[in-house]
Amino acid sequence: MRFERVRLSNFKCYDDADLRLDRGVTVIHGLNGSGKSSLLEACFFALYGSKGLDNNLGDVVTIGADDTEVELWFAHGGKSYHVERRVRATGDQPTTAKCVLEAPDATVEGARDVRAYVQELLRMDAEAFVNCAYVRQGEVNKLINASPSQRQDMLDSLLQLGKLEDYRERASDARVGVGRVRDDKRGALSQLDEQIETKEDKELHARLNDLRTEHEEVSGEIDRFDEQREKAVETRDRAVEILESYEEKREELAALESDVEDLREQISETERDREELADEIGERRETRTARREELGSLLPETDLDGDAEDPPNAEAVDQRLDALGDREDELREELNDVTSAVTEYSTTAENLRETADDLDAQAEDKREQADDLESDVAETREALADRREKIDELGERIETLEAEFDDAPVEFGAADSFREEVADELSEVRETVAGLESDVENQRETIEEAEALLDAGKCPECGQDVDGSPHVETIDDDRERLAELEAELESAHERQSDLEDRLDSAEELAEIESEVQECRTNRSNVEQLVEQREATVEEKVEQAERLREEADEHESEAADKREAAGEHEDEADESRERVGEINGELATIREDRERLERVEDLLDAIADATDAIERLRERRDHLEETNDERRERLVEKRERRSNLQEEFDEGRIEQAREQRETASDYVEKADAKLESLRERRDELQSAIGGVENEIEELETLRERREALAERVEWLDSLYEETEQLQRMYGDLRAELRQRNVESLQAMLNEIFDLVYQNDSYARIELSGDYELTVYQKDGEPLDPEQLSGGERALFNLSLRCAIYRLLAEGIEGAAPMPPLILDEPTVFLDSGHVSQLVELVEAMREYGVEQILVVSHDEELVGAADDLVRVEKDSTTNRSTVVREEPEDRLLEVVGADD
Known part of the structure; x- marks a missing residue:
């Protein structure tokens, strides 16, 4: 790498x-x-x-x-x-x-x-x-x-030998785990043997044969009872059918009695309804007569032709209403125009007055602005005098600061370079001091170690006895070297102190240069500000004169606006008079319209009353037809009731009741017996299933025992193998460690001899x-x-x-x-x-x-x-x-x- x-x-x-x-x-x-x-x-x-x-x-x-x-x-x-x-x-x-x-x-x-x-x-x-x-x-x-x-x-x-120890520990853990699993499996095998012995003692196959024999006997008895019960159910069902038939006829007879009574009541109620309809027809006729009388008194007040006996038709009324509506629309349109004119004239007059007020206010503002400008001009001229004095003071300060460089080691403008040179030289001296201090410390440690060996009688160079050693005098050289280094260090410290003082002086000169530059910048800024302020004063004087001229113009324009506002107000008053005339004509049209709408309502009410009378007559005739149909159905139901009363046989009904009771009692007893037999059959079936399950469990236990016995035998073999593997990793680690130790020792001696x-x-x-x-x-x-x-x-x-x-x-x-x-x-x-x-x-x-x-x-x-x-x-x-x-x-x- x-x-x-x-x-x-x-x-x-x-x-x-x-x-x-x-x-x-x-x-x-x-x-x-x-x-x-x-x-x-x-x-x-x-x-x-x-x-x-x-x-x-x-x-x-x-x-x-x-x-x-x-x-x-x-x-x-x-x-x-x-x-x-x-x-x-x-x-x-x-x-x-x-x-x-x-x-x-x-x-x-x-x-x-x-x-x-x-x-x-x-x-x-x-x-x-x-x-x-x-x-x-x-x-x-x-x-x-x-x-x-x-x-x-x-x-x-x-050397990665630790992995072998990890492998050995893993093998040990595996051996312990295998032993634990083997012990568990042996315990499980013992439990299986006990379970198998317990089940074999129950003689499960003989017990299964006895249960199956009893189950067949109970099933045969259940079949015999089922056959006899079915016959009793057939007898009971026939008797029930006879009784239900007679019961249906009795219910029908009761229903006919009820229907006859209902028809009688419905006929009587319908006759009463016909009488009420006749009374309502009379009331409708009286209402129609009253509406015709009111119409006759209202028609003369209108422009319509006709009277109460021969009233005008609805079309004539609609035409007259349409004419009034058209005239009303014309008047309302004219009213909107005149009203808009009133609003427009009034608004224009108000706007002109507001404009005039605004012009007066602007004129007053401009005069105030002119006064403020004249006041600013006076204040600015006073400030300019102060600024000119400040310029003179800054010039004097610059001359004083520049005089500080008369006795300085550098000229004005070179202070920064001088400071950097001194700082660089000081940094080099400090590095030299640090190196010398390190060398002095190392030299002292060397001398101390040598002196300790000399005190013990050993040479500081080779470690041999001092007597006869050619290297004893080197300690004196080391002490001379230490003295030289300490002298050099002291000189370097003095040089460092002198440079630090020079650096302080250089920094003061650099600060003076910076202050001079700042003063010059300030003086230039003040001079520029004075020039700008002088130009501003003249501009403000001219601006004040312009503002006073604009104020006079605004006052003259405001008077013209107020005169125009009066003219628009006169035109608004003329438009208001026309609005009153239009509203009067609209009120007359509204009264004529209300009379015509009442005539229209009366004509509709008379027509509605005539239609209602005709509908009531038709309904009364329909009720009469309905009652005629009900009378016919009443005759038919009375005939059916007489026929049913002749069909009833009380003796046959009693015989059917006795057969139903006898058959029902037998079915009830048979059901109880069958329930008992079925419960016994279910118990036997459950017992048979339980014995069969136990037999299957016995076979399963035997199979599990055989597999578990093989597993225990395999775990015994695996336990021995993990023990061997554990010993092998331990032996291998010891062997490899010894080899590495021998190799490392040889390499260590070879390198140590060399150096x-x-x-x-x-x-x-x-x-x-x-x-x-x-x-x-x-x-x-x-x-x-x-x-x-x-x-x-x-x-x-x-x-x-x-x-x-x-x-x-x-x-x-x-x-x-x-x-x-x-x-x-x-x-x-x-x-x-x-x-x-x-x-x-x-x-x-x-x-x-x-x-x-x-x-x-x-x-x-x-x-x-x-x-x-x-x-x-x-x-x-x-x-x-x-x-x-x-x-x-x-x-x-x-x-x-x-x-």
Whole structure:
């Protein structure tokens, strides 16, 4: 596996960064705190998301930003992949807004799915990645400080031996489960045996034969009773038919009696109705006579021809009404026109008066506006005098401020450039101070460690006894170097203090320049305002004169409007007189119309009365015909009643009643007996079914027992197989662990011998329980924690590299290993051990590690790199940037600095 490119947006201290990574050794260098480690954390976060972070998800978002975005391009197994993650921090909790991995064969979306895909692709989760390939800052001693059991868990997980333990535990769980199921099945088999024995003791087949015999006897008796009952039912039904026939005739006779009585009543009632109709005909005739008399008295008041005996026809009345209607329409149309004229004249007069009032008001407003303008002109002229005084004051202030530059180190106008130059120089001095402070601290730690070894009688360089050692005098060189560094640091502090004072002075000069510019701008603005106000004064004077002229014109026009309004009011009065004449003529027409409508109503009432009399006569004649028909039906029903009375035979009726009672009693008794027999037959049938079911259950139990016995036998065999499988996984894990321990020990000794070339130590031993022991040349064993700080750090780096190499060679390229990442590996190393670390990195490259990424500011590591990446942080914005360098250019810088 190889990282190819990483792009950041608002990630921790980076606004935007885009870095390409190549094969070989890449060293990322820069000052402490510049953000070097954040580049590697971004790659790790791109692969594993929140699982690759030590802190909250929101900590990756740049302070002040709403979201962050990380993209990583990497190659794995000869194929290219691209993963993109975006975190949004606008709500209460930071959330993953986007997570997409583009693979050659699929596109995976979602944080969990992407992480699962990466884990399957690399065959390791985030923790395994850290333990194997990612030596993070401050964790260089993680493996050596771990207990043997913790170290065993780490290595077993990396070598995937933990899966064998999972398989062994699964086999154990399966064995326990099989045993539990086998015991359950044995218990069920015992229960089946008891159930089968209980059913066999009941002699079910003999009992079934007895029940079937009794069932046949009861069924035969039921058939005999059914036959006798049917005969009794036939006798009862014949008697019932005779009685029902006589009952129908009795009901018909009663109905005839009722019909005869109803007909008599209907005839009497109809005769009474005929008498009432005769009375109503008389009333209608009296009403018609009264209407004719009223018509005779009303006709002379109209223009119609005729009298009460010979009235006018309806057509003549309609013609007269139509004539009156036409005249009324003409008058109403003229009335509408005259009324509209009155409204129009009145409205026009009112509008003219309102217009005149409005013109007077406008004239008054314009005079008021002219007065206001003249007042504004006076006030403006006073303000202009004040503005001119302000212009003079600003000129004096500008001259005073410019005089501040007479004794300044720069001319007026160059203060900003001067301030930037001082700030840049101060930033460089501060970086120098930070580097010197780091060097002083490292040098002090080296001297303290050397002094501790000297106190113990050991050489600080090689760890041998001090007596006769050629390296004892190096501690004095280190102390001289420390004194030089402290002197340089003190000088740098003084230079820094002087530059800070110069920066304060430069900022004051820049503020003076800014104030001068502001004063000049204000003076220019005031001068322009004075010019504008002077022009405005003249315009207001002319405008006041125009307003007074327009006021005079409005007053003259208002007088003309009032004169025209009086003329329109006179015309409105003439139209009102014509309205009164038209209303009088309409009242006369309305009276004539009402008399004619009454004549029309009387003619209609006379005609209606004549029609009603004719209808009543027809109805009275119809009632007479109806009564004649009823009298004929009454004679027929009386004859039918006499015939039915002659057909009744009381003796035959009594005989039919006796036969019905006798047959009904027998049927009732037979039904009771049959019910009892049927209940017994049903009981026998149910008992037969129950015995048959028990026989079937017995057969089923025997079949289940046979199948269950075979199942128990199979479970016994399966239990033995799971025991064997459990033992096999345990033995296999122990064997593979021993093989890996032997391989890891050989690789560890090979790497440690290569990078730690001295005569102090003979070999390193790794036990089967993952305990580490270092043997000196004299055979004395040492715990790794007894080594010096630098030796212990180098020992741990060798162990991590050996583990990486074991994994890479063990999987034979099936899952290419991730890049080997070393984050600040020189924290605990002195200058001599750094050289050995360089040899370790070179050895890992020779072993075939395709890509090695190192974060360090050590110059020796920088010089050994194939590619260099420099990280710089802006002290003003506190934001970092990434720059790729050519190793040759960086080497020239180092040589130049040494000269």
